[in-house]
Amino acid sequence: MFDLAIIGGGPAGQAAAEIACAAGLGVVMLDEQPRMGGQILRQPPATLGVRDWLPGATYDDLKAQLHRSEALDGLDWRGGVSVLGLFRDADGFQLLATGRDGRLTIAARRVLVAAGCYDMPTAFPGWTLPGVMSAGGVQAFLKSQQIVPGKRFVLAGTHPLQLLVADQLRKAGADVAGVHFAQGLGAMVGQLLRDPLLPLGNLRPFRDAAAAFVNLRRAGVAVRFGQRLVRAIGSERLEAAEFADGTRIACDVLATCYGFLPQADLPRQAGCAMQRCERTGGLAAVIDRWQRSSVQGLSAAGETTGVAGAEVALREGRLAAIGILLADGLLSESEAERRAAPIRRELAKLQRFADLLARIADPRTAIAGLADDATILCRCEDVTRGALIRAIRATAGPEDASALKLVSRAGMGVCQGRSCEHAVRALLAEQGAAPGGGFTARFPARPVAIADLID
Amino acid sequence: MTAVDVLIVGGGLTGCATAWHLAERGASVMLVEAGELNGGASGQNAGSLHFQIERRFLENGPALAEQASRVLALNRLAIQDWRALDQQFGPAMEIVMHGGLMVAESDAEVALLERKAAREAEFGVPTQLLDGAGVAAIAPYLSPGIRAATWLADEGHANPRTITRLLAARAIESGAEVRSHTQLSDIGRSAIGFQVTLASGEGREQVRADRVLLATGAATMRTGVLFNLHLPVFPAGLTMTATERTAPMIGHLVQHVGRRLSMKQAESGNILIGGGWASRLQRGDIGFDLSRPATIDPEALRANLKAAADTVPGVAALNIIRSWTGIVALTADQLPLVGAVSRLPGLYVAAGGSGFTLGPTFARLLAAEMAGERGGDGELALFSPDRFDHLNGFMG
Amino acid sequence: MSHRVATHHPEPILIRVDGAEVTALPGEMLASALLAADQPVFRADLEGQARGMFCNMGTCGECFVTVEAPGRPARRLRACLVPVELGMVVRRG
Numbered sequence: 001m002f003d004l005a006i007i008g009g010g011p012a013g014q015a016a017a018e019i020a021c022a023a024g025l026g027v028v029m030l031d032e033q034p035r036m037g038g039q040i041l042r043q044p045p046a047t048l049g050v051r052d053w054l055p056g057a058t059y060d061d062l063k064a065q066l067h068r069s070e071a072l073d074g075l076d077w078r079g080g081v082s083v084l085g086l087f088r089d090a091d092g093f094q095l096l097a098t099g100r101d102g103r104l105t106i107a108a109r110r111v112l113v114a115a116g117c118y119d120m121p122t123a124f125p126g127w128t129l130p131g132v133m134s135a136g137g138v139q140a141f142l143k144s145q146q147i148v149p150g151k152r153f154v155l156a157g158t159h160p161l162q163l164l165v166a167d168q169l170r171k172a173g174a175d176v177a178g179v180h181f182a183q184g185l186g187a188m189v190g191q192l193l194r195d196p197l198l199p200l201g202n203l204r205p206f207r208d209a210a211a212a213f214v215n216l217r218r219a220g221v222a223v224r225f226g227q228r229l230v231r232a233i234g235s236e237r238l239e240a241a242e243f244a245d246g247t248r249i250a251c252d253v254l255a256t257c258y259g260f261l262p263q264a265d266l267p268r269q270a271g272c273a274m275q276r277c278e279r280t281g282g283l284a285a286v287i288d289r290w291q292r293s294s295v296q297g298l299s300a301a302g303e304t305t306g307v308a309g310a311e312v313a314l315r316e317g318r319l320a321a322i323g324i325l326l327a328d329g330l331l332s333e334s335e336a337e338r339r340a341a342p343i344r345r346e347l348a349k350l351q352r353f354a355d356l357l358a359r360i361a362d363p364r365t366a367i368a369g370l371a372d373d374a375t376i377l378c379r380c381e382d383v384t385r386g387a388l389i390r391a392i393r394a395t396a397g398p399e400d401a402s403a404l405k406l407v408s409r410a411g412m413g414v415c416q417g418r419s420c421e422h423a424v425r426a427l428l429a430e431q432g433a434a435p436g437g438g439f440t441a442r443f444p445a446r447p448v449a450i451a452d453l454i455d
Numbered sequence: 456m457t458a459v460d461v462l463i464v465g466g467g468l469t470g471c472a473t474a475w476h477l478a479e480r481g482a483s484v485m486l487v488e489a490g491e492l493n494g495g496a497s498g499q500n501a502g503s504l505h506f507q508i509e510r511r512f513l514e515n516g517p518a519l520a521e522q523a524s525r526v527l528a529l530n531r532l533a534i535q536d537w538r539a540l541d542q543q544f545g546p547a548m549e550i551v552m553h554g555g556l557m558v559a560e561s562d563a564e565v566a567l568l569e570r571k572a573a574r575e576a577e578f579g580v581p582t583q584l585l586d587g588a589g590v591a592a593i594a595p596y597l598s599p600g601i602r603a604a605t606w607l608a609d610e611g612h613a614n615p616r617t618i619t620r621l622l623a624a625r626a627i628e629s630g631a632e633v634r635s636h637t638q639l640s641d642i643g644r645s646a647i648g649f650q651v652t653l654a655s656g657e658g659r660e661q662v663r664a665d666r667v668l669l670a671t672g673a674a675t676m677r678t679g680v681l682f683n684l685h686l687p688v689f690p691a692g693l694t695m696t697a698t699e700r701t702a703p704m705i706g707h708l709v710q711h712v713g714r715r716l717s718m719k720q721a722e723s724g725n726i727l728i729g730g731g732w733a734s735r736l737q738r739g740d741i742g743f744d745l746s747r748p749a750t751i752d753p754e755a756l757r758a759n760l761k762a763a764a765d766t767v768p769g770v771a772a773l774n775i776i777r778s779w780t781g782i783v784a785l786t787a788d789q790l791p792l793v794g795a796v797s798r799l800p801g802l803y804v805a806a807g808g809s810g811f812t813l814g815p816t817f818a819r820l821l822a823a824e825m826a827g828e829r830g831g832d833g834e835l836a837l838f839s840p841d842r843f844d845h846l847n848g849f850m851g
Numbered sequence: 852m853s854h855r856v857a858t859h860h861p862e863p864i865l866i867r868v869d870g871a872e873v874t875a876l877p878g879e880m881l882a883s884a885l886l887a888a889d890q891p892v893f894r895a896d897l898e899g900q901a902r903g904m905f906c907n908m909g910t911c912g913e914c915f916v917t918v919e920a921p922g923r924p925a926r927r928l929r930a931c932l933v934p935v936e937l938g939m940v941v942r943r944g
Contacts, residue, residue: 032909096753133903147886395628396623396627415913418912443777449771450772454760
């Protein structure tokens, strides 16, 4: 039995592991990826040689923590493992997981879910064509798989991450046709200048985006504002991206970047209280000042509690671990508060910038009206927006997301609703219904073969 | 104050089907549902249309099995009712009646099948006993360890996710009023029938109804309290699991006489696995809290999936993508509780006893009875709520 | 056309995809090997339309393929999370 099971090998999980292991706790860390790092530091396979992996001051601290975490004494790392569900027992939790070697059951007194986030899938005509990918997915091909996943790239959306991805593509020798923000530049800069708490010195994430912007312009890559993506064109594969003003740009990869949704499957399945993310409609675990969820023994840290970036995630991981040491009686109340105080101060500052970024990157205006009736909203089951509207408006039709799912099959495919739930709830709200709490989160949190569960 | 001929409480399959039948007869009908239509077991079950004697009736010894075989008379009617629904609604209900097999592997199981088949013959349910070769010829997807099966050509499955709402829509088109997110909050007697207080987001409303039907499934005991009645209906959480879609593999409803197992392949291609394995209901302050989701028991799930893979080896390599719980209504003697409550003239109940398979039949027979039509064959007599009247002798 | 950018890598290995030989690098994910081999289509949807990669991190379900690694039973797995192995046999759906 472990003292602590950490689900997620990214910055939040690593930060928690450092503190927990240093205090002598027996810690196991699980992730679907084969190596530690999460998505932001998604490492290449050990077999590949990589020149200058993730250059830039932004990543230095995170990389240092990653290297320390990989060498942590007392940390049992399980990569390539999918956690299917958490089950309470008298001593804590049983984690049921699956990996390359079949079923895995792990007992732990406490669980920390630091499962990160994923690109918010945004539906528009043609988005299911091969070649349309999330910007995060494109970035992962580059930084982790050392592959430029196409020939000519168009980036579009509302989130400044696309500037970094474009610049990374450019540095890798890719043909980047342009980066397109649906928001006007004036609107974005206006948000920036309007914030009275703007100390220019602490603007690392904005500096990175600005530096990427400058690099792109210098290299002749267009960065356009007020350019709303409206359609992906192609017959069997992506051939071009089309914008609201009629511009068409030939490309074989369209990387879309509209924001992120928390990975919330496990806290929801465990019955944790959740709250809705205002701008994306994702669901995030509700936590207290020690990162404890509403379920006894279960903590959450990082993007799972609300998308706010790696620096916030890391510090939430530290708070979660300190909270666990406090709960275990390994720290006194005053000692815990003393250790937490500087972290909380940093968090308060970082959270303000995260909020500013969220306001600048607000996707709602860009997304409204993007999908037409023929657009598929549920990719797995091919359920279009039109079919969902017909189901909602039918006599004796469904009034909440779970009921709509049942009748339309949206959310009943292999992705288990991760790609369409937010869109289904938004559609219900648009049609005048109260979307309710979303789809019921169910075991297993990831698809798993029957044979792997019965041996 | 609104006055209706019939107030139906509960928007599941039986409630909506009864509303439809009554509305078609010209009765004024109001149906109220506390949550979403089809939100309970009607929408959560695996869609089995099973007309053979169920395994659960064989589990508890011969006396109970004797009683349970009385359900067979209803099963014969249900076959016809499902065929009628198929004709009236077409492909929307995804009614598939291509046959069902209850399989056996051991000597004891084969013997049990033989006794079961004999009882089914007595009641005119035409099951056929097949040997290993006969089973393999019909269902090559079954494990070679299957030595015998009872085959019933009319068994199959339908789509529980869509049927209830289709019936509700027809009821509305025929003049019924259907209100979701509306609860019963108080009952009084009036000169004829009942005076009911309804509570919804829009406030409270009084309705007078000559007759009331309680079709509230697992919540029936709680609904009974409003009428000052003990209705011995108990909730049980049953686990079901769906695989990803796959190419056609299982063409029939498959059940096992010696193990808890039920399998079918839906029209969408997903294979649905169940058979009576228990989920854990949440505990409330008093009794079980049905408002919070039941939890899956990993050991029960494992055993269920093992039974499935042992019986249909081809499913072992498939991924499961969701497991969920349907909370069914179990009556004190496992038999349906359907009919008039003589102690309270005008009150009717329909709960328990394979509510999906038998729902359309309950609805048709109850609608006729509630509309005052004589001439039924007393098919429901065996399931009368009055058999539990002794529980209410001291309720005033 | 996708291309690899690693500075050095071990000897490539061969896997089979829908009966055809595909070159892959030990350690890379199956999805990467397929893209590098100019095979961006992973499945056909219910309408028969071609689908490719989308999230590349195991959440979207677009890259499920049938994978048989040597000595192991066939499984439906997400190609973005399956490191390639010599002799792997892959069938797309």
